[in-house]
Amino acid sequence: MTKIGILGYGNLGRGVECAIKQNDDMELVAVFTRRDPSGVKILTESAKVASVNNILDYKDKIDVLIICGGSATDLPGQTPEYAKYFNVIDSFDTHAKIPEHFANVDKSAKDNDHIAFISVGWDPGMFSLNRAYANAILSDGADYTFWGRGVSQGHSDAIRRIEGVADARQYTCPVESAVEAVRSGKQPELTTRQKHTRECYVVAKEGADLARIEKEIKEMPNYFADYDTTVNFISQEELDKNHKGIPHGGSVIRSGKTGWNRENNHIIEYSLKLDSNPEFTGSVLVAYARAASRMHKEGMRGCKTVFDVAPAYLSPLSGEELRAHML
Amino acid sequence: MTKIGILGYGNLGRGVECAIKQNDDMELVAVFTRRDPSGVKILTESAKVASVNNILDYKDKIDVLIICGGSATDLPGQTPEYAKYFNVIDSFDTHAKIPEHFANVDKSAKDNDHIAFISVGWDPGMFSLNRAYANAILSDGADYTFWGRGVSQGHSDAIRRIEGVADARQYTCPVESAVEAVRSGKQPELTTRQKHTRECYVVAKEGADLARIEKEIKEMPNYFADYDTTVNFISQEELDKNHKGIPHGGSVIRSGKTGWNRENNHIIEYSLKLDSNPEFTGSVLVAYARAASRMHKEGMRGCKTVFDVAPAYLSPLSGEELRAHML
Numbered sequence: 001m002t003k004i005g006i007l008g009y010g011n012l013g014r015g016v017e018c019a020i021k022q023n024d025d026m027e028l029v030a031v032f033t034r035r036d037p038s039g040v041k042i043l044t045e046s047a048k049v050a051s052v053n054n055i056l057d058y059k060d061k062i063d064v065l066i067i068c069g070g071s072a073t074d075l076p077g078q079t080p081e082y083a084k085y086f087n088v089i090d091s092f093d094t095h096a097k098i099p100e101h102f103a104n105v106d107k108s109a110k111d112n113d114h115i116a117f118i119s120v121g122w123d124p125g126m127f128s129l130n131r132a133y134a135n136a137i138l139s140d141g142a143d144y145t146f147w148g149r150g151v152s153q154g155h156s157d158a159i160r161r162i163e164g165v166a167d168a169r170q171y172t173c174p175v176e177s178a179v180e181a182v183r184s185g186k187q188p189e190l191t192t193r194q195k196h197t198r199e200c201y202v203v204a205k206e207g208a209d210l211a212r213i214e215k216e217i218k219e220m221p222n223y224f225a226d227y228d229t230t231v232n233f234i235s236q237e238e239l240d241k242n243h244k245g246i247p248h249g250g251s252v253i254r255s256g257k258t259g260w261n262r263e264n265n266h267i268i269e270y271s272l273k274l275d276s277n278p279e280f281t282g283s284v285l286v287a288y289a290r291a292a293s294r295m296h297k298e299g300m301r302g303c304k305t306v307f308d309v310a311p312a313y314l315s316p317l318s319g320e321e322l323r324a325h326m327l
Numbered sequence: 328m329t330k331i332g333i334l335g336y337g338n339l340g341r342g343v344e345c346a347i348k349q350n351d352d353m354e355l356v357a358v359f360t361r362r363d364p365s366g367v368k369i370l371t372e373s374a375k376v377a378s379v380n381n382i383l384d385y386k387d388k389i390d391v392l393i394i395c396g397g398s399a400t401d402l403p404g405q406t407p408e409y410a411k412y413f414n415v416i417d418s419f420d421t422h423a424k425i426p427e428h429f430a431n432v433d434k435s436a437k438d439n440d441h442i443a444f445i446s447v448g449w450d451p452g453m454f455s456l457n458r459a460y461a462n463a464i465l466s467d468g469a470d471y472t473f474w475g476r477g478v479s480q481g482h483s484d485a486i487r488r489i490e491g492v493a494d495a496r497q498y499t500c501p502v503e504s505a506v507e508a509v510r511s512g513k514q515p516e517l518t519t520r521q522k523h524t525r526e527c528y529v530v531a532k533e534g535a536d537l538a539r540i541e542k543e544i545k546e547m548p549n550y551f552a553d554y555d556t557t558v559n560f561i562s563q564e565e566l567d568k569n570h571k572g573i574p575h576g577g578s579v580i581r582s583g584k585t586g587w588n589r590e591n592n593h594i595i596e597y598s599l600k601l602d603s604n605p606e607f608t609g610s611v612l613v614a615y616a617r618a619a620s621r622m623h624k625e626g627m628r629g630c631k632t633v634f635d636v637a638p639a640y641l642s643p644l645s646g647e648e649l650r651a652h653m654l
Contacts, residue, residue: 022466128654136614136641139349264602275591287463307639314463322634327455
């Protein structure tokens, strides 16, 4: 059994908890929270809820700590800190800051004889893996990543901060004609606007100026200005009924050429269609927790990413079983 | 530079040669052939053509030998034999015999301090990898593999053996409605007939009985009897003009459930659309040759499959570069 701790019990923490239930070789030992533990109800009857202040009591009771905090403010501090005491995994997704985060976590893990995986999920994570594999195979080619149709939490939050907005949900949508052009092997150059559209469902407060809200959304720099954005005002009831889920997904496509004279085209496409972004991310984290535990037992130390993990470590099957049934 | 030898110069050997040209860190040293070397013209001016009888002269001049023989009769003997003298890779694809082949190659490689990769290509190979990743992530789910639209050499050969047939080309085609049903998350149970159709283009000899040929094809056990098969009689000119390529591809799809009560569906799909099956397979082999050379230098020995290779080994990029640009 691989013994797991979860730090942070939001959507992602619950997703990890559900994934552990689906894997007979994994056991949830405890959920650690910054809140008052008595107010946190988890689903797993056999697991404890403990204050993060008491996490060191679990130092020898946990094989891997899955850190389910946010990338902006939680993980840059948490992952290096807890890599002192545990093997850890996070889903750090601020692409630009990955090298810095890697260096911090690597030092902490190595100094304390632990293994630490960062940026595990689907992007970064499975999408990154597929970019790396596809680039290694088709060295002459172009990469495309399309996201959606899915909920962007960051964009939804940005809309909610506008005056007069009570609630909002934003979907990132790939432009189907752009996806098809890429799949055809044409290797088009695509602008931001040509790749994705943004679809907003907004609940306005009573008496709010809808035209102003729509204009503020559509002109918001970074978030919406570079996209074709549609704004739909709906009631809170409708939002709760039709937009409660957290679906996401997307495709990583590499279009490449082979042949002595580059005469042949190839398309490698990896696609995800996810009903629940946090539950899928949680499932990826749990598979990598299995790998972290095994690799630590084999003596591997320091910070790793998905690029450093041989696929066999992720599977509950033995090498013999993998070769017989999956190869 | 990783120094490569190619054993066998058919379609696959040429595909490997083309892939080496596309990778600046790879160098083709020699092509080894069972034919008279003077009759074998290769594309790479700087490489030698040598008789397989003289292959041991190259023992210290090659980092990895890519064995491009057939799975039925060549590879079961060749791969264990040459693993005595070289680090080797093959694309052995007789699924049922992989455990036996693995054991033979593993012993030979370990006894002689080499590393050997077997069953590298796209299926087995990239499809296997995606089955393993997707199963590790979505432990509660179902797997589907669809092949095509693509040329099956084995089925084309089987048609050519029928009396009265001058030439033939067979395409394996996925049934689009079955693929769509799987993508919808329904997890349908599908029979062989429901998943693929077979499309045959046949050149008959003059005066041959076309009705008999068509009947023999459609009723051929294992190859065609379990499928909806269409037979089109065409001229040799038409076959040469429209059916000369060796395209292939397909999709590996895992449909799985997550959530405390299995309430959410997820689809992971990996798809290939290949203009040239041997050139793509050759490109996969070359990426894994890079990995084999690196892993051997790090001290790893014995037989490995794609499951045992951390993705970073496949890439010409450093760990820092991978994390900065691909993660």
